[in-house]
Amino acid sequence: MVPSPPAANKLHVCLLAVLIIISLALMDAYxxxxxPGPRWIGVCVAVLAGDACFLIVLRYVAVWAGSEVQTARRGYAMVLWFFYTFILEIKVYFVYQNYKSQDLGVVAEVVETGVSRFALTLLLSLCMPTIFIMLAAIDHLDYLQPYRKREEIRSRLFWVVLDLLDVVDVQANLWELQREGLPTWVEGLTFFYCYILLLVLPCVSLSEISMQGVNIVPHKMMLYPVLSLATINVITILIRGGNLLIYGDIRVSGIMMGKNVMAIILKSCSLVQYRKQSTSAADPEDKVQKSSLGDPHISKAQSMVLPRVVIQDLTTLPEEEEEDGDA
Incomplete structure (x- = not known):
């Protein structure tokens, strides 16, 4: 059993739990x-039963995550993020399906539904990055006393937050008002692709924080940039470009496409620079090893000469002693 968090972390744990409960409660309200009508009672019972089970698990997982806030470990924070995102995205999926099945025949209903959809996007874009930042808890790490180390990890988390907003923006295009609907298989594939990214990639970033100690090792924090470069910065450009060219979706975010292009350039340059530094750091080590080993022919010659000299000394000394005895 993990001990309860210190008094300094209790406020952090309580605030995190409150934000999680509020975000899920707002999804329940959606x-x-x-x-409405007769289905309201059945949906209410199912929602309350699910929330009760979630609160039981949250009570323990939040305490465990709070016990490791001031350390480099983020194992329970990864579990909490995975569990929270899993429940949240299931509710988002049902909300999205209800929006999809609605009949928008009246103009007033169209305006009201459009506002609620934008509010749903705003809710996801606020709660998910905020909860991730609180689970990372960079300001609570006691071993990151130097300002440079703290800012280095904070800059990496800034890219994670941008990627979260990028994925939420792609997912939000499914339920926000569009000129023409996308095919069903395209919508389902896009939703669950974003679902997997929201589940896995923040956990990868938290695991990189877990691997860091007092000294920040750069090669232990290169997994997330590589994965995000391939799965977010490249794929989301293709998704938005396909929606724009094939389906004529004029609601594609040009800002996020520009962000992805800049991210591809910056991350590619950083990966090339890191590879050059790693190869340049490996070359001096090879030279030192070669200089310490020396020429193999010389070493063999020395190994053959030294035993011969020793044998000559051992054999000549006793002969000199015998000649002196005869004289």
Missing amino acids: LLEQN
Whole structure:
């Protein structure tokens, strides 16, 4: 059993739990609003039962995550993020399906539904990055006393937050008002692709923080930039470009496309620079090893000469002693 967090971390744990509960409660409000009439009671019972089970698990996982806030470990924080995102995205999926099945025949209903959809996007874009930053808790790490080390990890987390907003923006295009609907298989593939990214990539970033000690090792924090470069910066450009060219979706975010282009350039340059530094750091080590070993022919010659000299000394000394005895 993990001990309870110190008094300094209790406020952090309570604030994190409150934000998680509020975000899930707002998603429950969306579900209840979309199911009026006789279905409201059944949906309410199912939602309350699920929230009760979630609160039981949250009570322990939040305490465990709070016990490691001031250390480099982020194992329970990864579990909490995975569990929270799993529950949140399931509720988002049902909300998205209800929006998809609604009949927008009246103009007033169209305006009201559009505002609620934008509010849903705003809710996700605020709660998910905030909870991730609180789980990372860079300001609570006691071993990061130098300002440079703290800012280096904070700059890496800034890219994670931008990637979260990018994925939420791609996912939000599915339920926000569009001129023409996308095919069903395209919508399902896009939603669950974003779902997997939201589950896995923040956990990868938290695991990189877990591997850091007093000295920050750069090669232990290169997994997330490589994965985000391939799965977010490249793929999301293709998704937005396909929606724009094939389906004529004019609501594609040009700002996020520009962000992805800049991220591809910067991350590619940083990866090339890191590879040059790693190879340049490996060359002096090879030279030192070669200089310490020396020429193999010389070493063999020395190994053959030295035993011969020793044998000559051992054999000549006794002969000199015998000649002196005869004289």
